[in-house]
Amino acid sequence: MQGDPLRRFKADIFQALAHPTRIAILEFLGKGELSAGALMEKLGMEQANVSQHLAVLRAKRIVANRKAGNQVFYSVQDPIIGEVLSLMRTYCRARLKETLGMLGETRKAVRVR
Amino acid sequence: MQGDPLRRFKADIFQALAHPTRIAILEFLGKGELSAGALMEKLGMEQANVSQHLAVLRAKRIVANRKAGNQVFYSVQDPIIGEVLSLMRTYCRARLKETLGMLGETRKAVRVR
DNA sequence: TTATTACATGCGAATATTCGAATGTTACAA
DNA sequence: TTGTAACATTCGAATATTCGCATGTAATAA
Numbered sequence: 035m036q037g038d039p040l041r042r043f044k045a046d047i048f049q050a051l052a053h054p055t056r057i058a059i060l061e062f063l064g065k066g067e068l069s070a071g072a073l074m075e076k077l078g079m080e081q082a083n084v085s086q087h088l089a090v091l092r093a094k095r096i097v098a099n100r101k102a103g104n105q106v107f108y109s110v111q112d113p114i115i116g117e118v119l120s121l122m123r124t125y126c127r128a129r130l131k132e133t134l135g136m137l138g139e140t141r142k143a144v145r146v147r
Numbered sequence: 148m149q150g151d152p153l154r155r156f157k158a159d160i161f162q163a164l165a166h167p168t169r170i171a172i173l174e175f176l177g178k179g180e181l182s183a184g185a186l187m188e189k190l191g192m193e194q195a196n197v198s199q200h201l202a203v204l205r206a207k208r209i210v211a212n213r214k215a216g217n218q219v220f221y222s223v224q225d226p227i228i229g230e231v232l233s234l235m236r237t238y239c240r241a242r243l244k245e246t247l248g249m250l251g252e253t254r255k256a257v258r259v260r
Numbered sequence: 261t262t263a264t265t266a267c268a269t270g271c272g273a274a275t276a277t278t279c280g281a282a283t284g285t286t287a288c289a290a
Numbered sequence: 291t292t293g294t295a296a297c298a299t300t301c302g303a304a305t306a307t308t309c310g311c312a313t314g315t316a317a318t319a320a
Contacts (some may be wrong), residue, residue: 035174036237038167039243040236040240040243041167041171042167043168043239043242043243044164044167044170044232044235044236045164045167045169045170046167047167047235047238047239048161048162048164048165048170048306049161049162049165050237051158051165052158052159052162052165053153053158053307053308054151054157054158054265056158057153057154057157057158057161058154063250068206069266069267069270070267071265071266071267074267078264080309080311081266081267081268082267082268082269082309082310082311082312083308083310083316084274085267085268085269086269086309087307087308088267088268089243089268090307095226095242096257097164101316101317103266103317103318104265104266104267104316104317105265105267105316105317106266106267106268108160112238112241112242114191114234114237114238114241115217117210117234118231118238119190119237121202121227121231121234122160122161122231123155123157123224123229124227125160125228126153126156126157126160127153128225128227129156129225130152130153130156130210138310143264144185144274153301154274166277166278174319179292182296182297183296183297183298184295184296184297186298193280193281194296194297194298195279195280195281195297196278196279196280198297198299199262199278199279199298199299200278201297201298202298202299203277214286214287215294216287216288217286217287217288217295217296217297218287218295218296218297219296219297219298232261252297255314
């Protein structure tokens with residue numbers, strides 16, 4: 035039961051999505067293909083670190099990479115991943131609003147993207 | 148950018164979903180409320196282990212628990228979680244089929260729930 | 261050829277997850 | 291009160307993630 039291959043596979047994908055940086059990468063890529071360097075800039079993080087996170091996403095085949103001369107362009111393989119992230123955003127925004135609301139209605143202008 | 152609260156929150160929820168046992172628990176609970184003991188039976192796992200995974204899901208408020216005398220009944224808090232799992236199942240089935248297909252069309256009758 | 265740009269990978273320390281085994285706790289029955 | 295059933299929690303060892311830092315590689319420019 036625990037060794038169910040499909041559930042293992044799902045868990046692996048969820049695991050790959052379970053990091054703020056990788057979520058940010060996928061959100062940026064959702065708007066279109068980007069080079070590793072462009073991602074690095076947008077994220078404001080070390081090159082090696084971004085590359086490592088991209089390696090995680092590549093290993094699970096969540097992103098595709100295309101070499102063009104000097105650069106490597108990344109894109110999201112399957113649009114379903116975008117839908118998963120979108121659903122999760124809806125879910126988390128509701129929960130966050132709820133939690134923040136609980137600790138006082140006076141707490142206004144809490145910006146949640 | 149990396150410290151974005153919403154992305155951290157999303158990552159935390161994905162992390163909670165990133166285990167085959169917890170996915171199984173949520174799939175069972177998707178069909179209706181179940182006691183911890185009933186889950187233990189359906190999963191065929193140790194009581195303590197199931198309880199630990201339930202604790203992870205509780206900590207993230209993904210499941211709700213209701214005490215009724217001797218037992219504790221669990222249920223999924225928000226139906227969106229079910230939708231996320233459903234989307235992920237669709238995604239993973241497609242990927243698994245594709246991957247298995249790649250290593251020989253002769254491999255038939257590979258049952259993927 | 262040498263240098264530089266754009267990425268990727270290897271290594272090690274810090275941190276987090278997971279499981280089994282033992283122990284707690286709570287509700288109820290005897 | 292004593293016992294038992296149903297869960298929860300704690301502890302420790304094994305394993306996995308993550309980050310910074312250093313190094314490696316492939317394409318192109320000088």
